[in-house]
Amino acid sequence: MKDFISIKFKVWRQDSYESRGSYEEFILERVSVNISLLEALDQLNEKLIIQNIRPITFDHDCREGICGSCGFLINGQPHGPKKATTTCQLYMRNFKDNALIILEPWRAQSFPIIQDLSVDRNALDKLIIAGGYFPTETGKAPDANLIPISPEKAFSSFETATCIGCGACVAGCKNASSSLFVAAKLAHLGQLPQGINGKKDRSRKMRKQMNIEGFGQCSNNLECEAVCPKEISADWISWMNKI
């Protein structure tokens, strides 16, 4: 494999929510195969800045796959071609020399575009605000070992709690549904003994908010599961539907 490759980027450019967008093409040469796609965009942006062209805007922060900031469509796929991998963890060795990489923002009515590849995912927070928590308050907690939890239950709850709120499940769904995001939160809380009581109430509130925020109904295509960088199973949607 070559150590350096050339890439042709085709990127969605849009100044703001109100303005019209279009694709722009850029050729980037001498891209090390050992850097990430976001680092290749950094490299491209440095070139643009020197030419006094506005750099490409994209969301990112931790660059180790856990904060959930990054994410856009890479050749039509949320987070790109690699399974269980966020955009920031996608390395250039996954692309061939002279490859064309098309970058577009998440497309969903509930995620308005801010600029270029950056969208507003505030709607996901609104779903949690509607009821994705226990009503416990600081200083009033009983002893943590009072209610035993089996390791299997704890681990299963943990697995659904690993959702990073990136929005890929919404972007991957043809109905732009947030079913997997909501199901994951309900399953995280509802599997724990502390959460059995409020299960129905949480489900009702969060699902109502899904409609308010403009997310669509579950399309049953399971694309959400396929694109989830944390591999959260779509079975939890069926689990949610039985609450």
Add this chain to the structure above:
Amino acid sequence: MNNCINPNLPSGDVEGGWQKTIKNLTNIPSESKNKFQIIIVGCGLSGSSAAATLAEEGFKIKLITYHDSPRRAHSVSAQGGINAARSPEEERNKVVIDQLFKDTVIGGDFRAREASCQRLSEISSSIINQCVSQGVPFAREYDGTLATRRFGGAVVSRTFYARGQTGQQLLYGAYQALLRQVKLGNIELITKRDVLDLVIVNNVARGVITRNLVNGNLETHKANCVVLATGGYSNVYYLSTNSLKSNATAIWRAHKRGANFANPSFTQIHPTCIPPAGSYQSKLTLMSESLRNDGRIWLPKKINSQDDPENIPEHERDYFLERQYPKYGNLVPRDVASRRAKEICEKGFGIGFGGKGVYLDLKDSINKNGLKVIKAKYGNLLEMYERIVGEDPTKVPMKIYPAPHYTMGGLWVDYNLMSNIGGLFVLGEANYSVHGANRLGANALLQCLCDGYFISPKTITSWLANNKEIDNKKVDEACKEALNSVDKKIKVLLKIKGDKPVDYFHRTLGEIMISKCGISRNRKDLEFALEEVEKLNKNFKSNLKIPETNSGLNVELEKALRLEDFIELSKLMIKDAIEREESCGAHFREEYQTEEGEAKRNDDFFSHIAVWEFNSDNNSHIRYSEELNFKKIGLNTRNYK
């Protein structure tokens, strides 16, 4: 000035000091609490937990963050776990509390206040109760009780964890408590804002100036008091394990408005990170230290070796940690492991890009325990490594190198977590409190949650109860002045119109800082670094290029504002490292070491916290010191040989 460095410690015994302090704090009747507006900057573990708790009590909160959602704060990246002193038998409680206290003080190499470390240890158990009741899915034993594991620098098993994502799970617990209060109307969530200045009236914090990152507008926010929970400043080094946007701007602006900075040079370097792979590298990823339990660290005996590691025979490998530390081997403390790796790489034995890497080899452990056992233990870590490096670490030795990871230094606070500016509270990594010169593994998450859930809500309430009067006219004047000064600062940067992007200068700053004020330091290099940073500063101010934009959204401007503060902070870090003529914890001065090459403290002259005051009249710094006294634990030296 001296009364400004009064740490307000509880009198009498270290044990029970916090309970005694609480008794003397003033409360506010619940129904009057909503008359007080509190601004909290930062939404990580300490900021979110403080916001949720203060809102539950009835205060009006504005939570300000540059993230789009509080769930993204850098606390989310913490892998390992959280320490807590818990014992099923009540009579053993004191013993385990003493153990955690002792490990924290000794880990910090006697450069933190005993009383604060004691409080951390005493509160720790209630943190676990709190988190479990929020639904944090900690790992469990077969009988359903909470599981623990051992962590570096500890002989006991007291670290609670949720696989390798403990920080994420604790943050989501606090985030959910926070959003519940948003729903109840007690918290206003203000996202996508950078805090660029503080509003201070008569030495009391009364507000902040923010820049809206989407439309570029400058805004003022007034309050009865301000809490900074903005994290650490490892990004001074450009390449670090921190998230890319982590920055020092809020604490640095506070410092320039009069808040003292404590021990800025105390920074922790993590020995096991994935080394840089090319010139556009943007961050370094941490690989859990636990790998050192099963990995043997080595380098080729041949200088500048380009051979594939699989082809290097056993007798041509130098297992340098095992050779130098026969007793602890690959498990020597973080700073020792980092220093030895740096030294040997600088002699030309390093491997990988720029010769900055050493091998961590799992082969022997795989042969002994089987591939299955190793995969079960480190599964997700090994996958992460393979994604980033493109090599299977069970077949090819891993490449690792030390990277800046955590900053113990921060704004000086007293026992009540208040800076020397009235009503300016500082929490979590942003303050200097319990970690001394080196933070104990799994104590970072603990400190954040102690500060946010249990300490600051009480001390903030008490301060507000005793400081109700606000001079609104003066506050408005101060807001105007601060807003104008931010506006001016931005215009100056935009006017430079040079030819180099921000990252060019940031990378250069990082190179100076990591080579001269990083893993090990000496006077000559530090003095040279100070000149280099000064040169860089001039270059930055005359050659920076920020491209023109049509809207207020301007990422390059955001970065430039952060870098300007990092450059100034770097100079103070270097000065602090020069003045501290001893080695302690993570601060290693080559001039002060034992014959075995170990850190040599100088307790006669440096058993104190260095407290730096900014003098705006002549743009200079004055160094004061706060003496440390050890009543419960005797000063002694660690020995890992």
